Amino acid sequence: MSAATPAAAASQSVLDVTDFSVEFRTRAGIVRALDRVAFSVGRGETMALVGESGSGKSVTAYALLGLLDAAGRITGGSARLEGTELTSASPAALSAIRGKRAAMIFQNPRAALNPIRNVGKQIGDVLRRHAGLGARAAAAEAIEMLRAVGIPDPARRAGAYPFELSGGMCQRVMIAIAVATRPALLIADEPTTGLDVTTQAVVMDIMGRLAAETGMATILITHDLALAAERSGRIAVMHAGHIVEDAPTKTLLLYPRHPYTRRLLAATPTAAGNLADLRSIPGNLPDLRRDDLPPCRFAARCDRRLPACEAPMQWRELEPHHRVACWNPA
Amino acid sequence: MSGQIGNQPTPPEAEGPLLLDIAEVSKRFPVGKTGWLSGKSHSLVHAVDDVSLTLARGETLGLVGESGCGKSTLVRLLARLTDPTSGSIRFGTRELSAIPAKDFARDPDRARIQIVFQDAGESINPRFTAADAIADPLRQLQGLTGDTLRQKVEEAATLCGLPLELLARFPHQLSGGQRARVGIARAIGPRPDLLVLDEPTAALDVSVQVTILQLLVSLRESLGISYVFVSHDLNVVRLLCDRVVVMYLGRIVEVGPARAVFDAPLHPYTRGLVAAVPRLDGVRADALRLVGDPKSPIDPDPNACRFHGRCPIGTDRCGVEMPELRRFAGGRQAACHYAEEAPA
Ligand SMILES: Nc1ncnc2c1ncn2[C@@H]1O[C@H](COP(=O)(O)OP(=O)(O)OP(=O)(O)O)[C@@H](O)[C@H]1O
Ligand SMILES: Nc1ncnc2c1ncn2[C@@H]1O[C@H](COP(=O)(O)OP(=O)(O)O)[C@@H](O)[C@H]1O
Ligand code: SF4
Ligand code: SF4
Ligand SMILES: [Mg+2]
Ligand SMILES: [Mg+2]
Numbered sequence: 001m002s003a004a005t006p007a008a009a010a011s012q013s014v015l016d017v018t019d020f021s022v023e024f025r026t027r028a029g030i031v032r033a034l035d036r037v038a039f040s041v042g043r044g045e046t047m048a049l050v051g052e053s054g055s056g057k058s059v060t061a062y063a064l065l066g067l068l069d070a071a072g073r074i075t076g077g078s079a080r081l082e083g084t085e086l087t088s089a090s091p092a093a094l095s096a097i098r099g100k101r102a103a104m105i106f107q108n109p110r111a112a113l114n115p116i117r118n119v120g121k122q123i124g125d126v127l128r129r130h131a132g133l134g135a136r137a138a139a140a141e142a143i144e145m146l147r148a149v150g151i152p153d154p155a156r157r158a159g160a161y162p163f164e165l166s167g168g169m170c171q172r173v174m175i176a177i178a179v180a181t182r183p184a185l186l187i188a189d190e191p192t193t194g195l196d197v198t199t200q201a202v203v204m205d206i207m208g209r210l211a212a213e214t215g216m217a218t219i220l221i222t223h224d225l226a227l228a229a230e231r232s233g234r235i236a237v238m239h240a241g242h243i244v245e246d247a248p249t250k251t252l253l254l255y256p257r258h259p260y261t262r263r264l265l266a267a268t269p270t271a272a273g274n275l276a277d278l279r280s281i282p283g284n285l286p287d288l289r290r291d292d293l294p295p296c297r298f299a300a301r302c303d304r305r306l307p308a309c310e311a312p313m314q315w316r317e318l319e320p321h322h323r324v325a326c327w328n329p330a
Numbered sequence: 331m332s333g334q335i336g337n338q339p340t341p342p343e344a345e346g347p348l349l350l351d352i353a354e355v356s357k358r359f360p361v362g363k364t365g366w367l368s369g370k371s372h373s374l375v376h377a378v379d380d381v382s383l384t385l386a387r388g389e390t391l392g393l394v395g396e397s398g399c400g401k402s403t404l405v406r407l408l409a410r411l412t413d414p415t416s417g418s419i420r421f422g423t424r425e426l427s428a429i430p431a432k433d434f435a436r437d438p439d440r441a442r443i444q445i446v447f448q449d450a451g452e453s454i455n456p457r458f459t460a461a462d463a464i465a466d467p468l469r470q471l472q473g474l475t476g477d478t479l480r481q482k483v484e485e486a487a488t489l490c491g492l493p494l495e496l497l498a499r500f501p502h503q504l505s506g507g508q509r510a511r512v513g514i515a516r517a518i519g520p521r522p523d524l525l526v527l528d529e530p531t532a533a534l535d536v537s538v539q540v541t542i543l544q545l546l547v548s549l550r551e552s553l554g555i556s557y558v559f560v561s562h563d564l565n566v567v568r569l570l571c572d573r574v575v576v577m578y579l580g581r582i583v584e585v586g587p588a589r590a591v592f593d594a595p596l597h598p599y600t601r602g603l604v605a606a607v608p609r610l611d612g613v614r615a616d617a618l619r620l621v622g623d624p625k626s627p628i629d630p631d632p633n634a635c636r637f638h639g640r641c642p643i644g645t646d647r648c649g650v651e652m653p654e655l656r657r658f659a660g661g662r663q664a665a666c667h668y669a670e671e672a673p674a
Contacts, residue, residue: 052535053506150621166623167397196396197562198620201606205619223535226565226608253610267536269565270610271592275547278569281537284505 012042014217019077029289048228051238066094099130103178107190109170120158145176168199240297247322257329350385355417379580392571441520461497490515507538579636586662596664
């Protein structure tokens with residue numbers, strides 16, 4: 001998708017991604033996991049990245065932060081974090097960026113934490129390594145961080161090991177670790193999947209509050225459109241390694257233009273609707289190992305397809321801040 | 331039942347011929363240290379505590395509540411996969427609670443209660459083809475073989491919208507949605523009267539979830555099955571279930587018609603739960619937050635409300651008096667000292 005025009009105001013943006021492509025080499029062929037992905041996230045903004053499982057949401061996160069496994073590599077494009085190019089940064093530079101200026105939280109908090117180190121020390125480690133604090137200052141700040149993420153009795157809980165804490169508390173510890181160094185960017189990959197909705201609400205409140213207080217830009221990766229609806233200012237919809245639509249949250253929900261976005265919404269249960277009104281999306285994601293992937297990777301599933309859809313895909317700015325990659329938007 | 335999909339205006343108290351009637355069922359698991367003299371454990375996890383509920387033929391009952399509140403334990407009890415510590419479980423006209431689970435495994439009624447487990451797709455034996463997986467209970471429970479078996483397998487697959495050419499595949503060669511269909515086809519093969527579904531769609535994309543939910547509705551209509559449907563997703567429960575049971579730390583805190591319970595919850599826990607469900611139409615201004623975690627299920631105070639301490643409206647009374655399930659208009663029940671009639 002050439003001529004990417006990220007929707008966020010460029011002056012405020014923390015992260016600018018353009019024409020970002022990622023491939024995996026596997027024995028069964030090359031997986032074209034991301035193809036010319038483009039978006040921007042601004043200061044204090046929460047952008048949700050939504051799409052079916054396998055659409056490339058996690059790969060986007062991992063690739064941006066230099067966490068792809070050995071089979072994967074960035075094959076093109078650019079990703080600038082506050083002006084620093086990430087795609088050409090050395091592993092050492094990326095590692096420094098990950099501790100300090102960009103942080104990520106994962107779906108399974110318990111697995112992401114060190115099981116044999118108490119949580120206060122784990123937060124302190126980050127502060128010592130990346131914020132240059134001494135041991136005592138780091139320990140004190142760790143307790144403050146636990147307080148900031150709403151852990152009751154933080155001074156005592158700092159001595160707890162992950163197995164002594166509930167899933168919701170572990171995720172709050174992960175958030176504390178992630179935001180301890182006041183990163184400019186937080187990528188949260190399905191941060192509440194597997195948590196109870198009551199806990200999810202509390203965890204999301206905390207993330208929202210921290211973003212508002214610190215001006216942190218957040219990418220909220222979720223397969224739950226309702227969660228995205230409640231918690232983001234903007235939604236980018238991903239399908240088979242393409243971002244297909246990107247708009248302010250309300251606009252996207254009320255006036256979805258890409259056929260895939262409309263299908264996704266039509267499949268999502270609402271508080272008021274009936275089961276009979278819901279529609280599944282026909283077909284499956286295409287096999288990303290194919291050599292002959294069509295320019296529109298939704299074409300085989302699309303009921304608005306035209307002969308024109310064979311042409312190379314281009315972004316269309318339908319309105320300011322509302323982009324779609326489709327030749328025949330609804 | 332009419333051809334309509336979704337909720338019916340069914341009477342909230344299970345009415346007509348009861349399929350399932352469980353009364354005062356409890357399940358306790360021993361944990362912790364064992365006294366070396368007595369040989370008995372001192373501590374008990376009260377996984378399910380004094381639960382009573384009914385299910386009518388053709389009815390779909392939703393079961394919701396936080397992780398660890400006892401949903402899976404309860405459905406394993408009513409499917410007679412584990413033995414209750416106390417209480418009665420009537421299935422049709424038969425009392426099943428006294429039959430040990432290991433004997434029930436060979437009981438002729440075994441085939442009438444089937445269960446689709448949490449992560450249905452993942453729980454299929456990886457060395458079984460789809461056909462083997464579907465055939466397994468038919469062989470074990472009904473002793474079918476040869477052509478009859480093959481015919482029944484194909485029938486179940488067809489009912490579940492599973493193309494017959496997929497029957498020879500192994501689980502890893504199927505998509506998540508196809509695996510979920512195999513799990514359901516396997517369960518309906520023996521034509522149960524009761525199908526228990528423990529979070530069957532939790533791992534599926536919305537699009538696949540829709541097809542599975544619609545499949546369940548069509549099976550309910552074509553086979554007249556009753557469902558007990560466990561889910562974390564309140565929006566899904568509302569779509570599929572006639573009535574809903576809300577559990578908290580092993581006990582039922584609220585029961586009623588699904589829509590009524592979600593639109594105007596009586597119990598403070600249900601209110602917190604409903605308020606936390608993300609909605610496509612965005613955050614509500616009144617967003618109520620349930621903070622904190624549930625108390626320990628080990629040896630809970632029998633004289634205190636289980637929600638006491640976390641409840642936004644609890645009083646001293648709640649710490650010394652366990653609230654009973656009380657009846658309210660519209661076939662509703664709630665276990666809270668301060669629950670009041672929902673405003674009309
Ligand atoms: N075999 C066992 N031994 C001891 N405790 C158990 C056992 N099985 C379950 N429990 C406990 O019983 C309680 C209820 O567990 P159960 O699995 O029924 O919860 P659930 O509501 O299904 O949770 P989830 O939503 O996470 O699936 C929990 O406290 C659990 O740890
Ligand atoms: N290590 C890997 N090797 C090969 N393919 C991969 C690897 N990781 C991810 N992929 C592929 O990349 C695509 C996107 O995956 P992912 O980003 O995990 O999806 P999502 O997070 O949106 O569910 C999928 O087709 C997936 O199979
Ligand atoms: S480009 Fe064509 S095929 Fe692709 S989504 Fe748009 S209308 Fe459908
Ligand atoms: S009985 Fe008391 S503590 Fe329990 S739910 Fe009601 S008000 Fe809350
Ligand atoms: Mg992912
Ligand atoms: Mg369970």
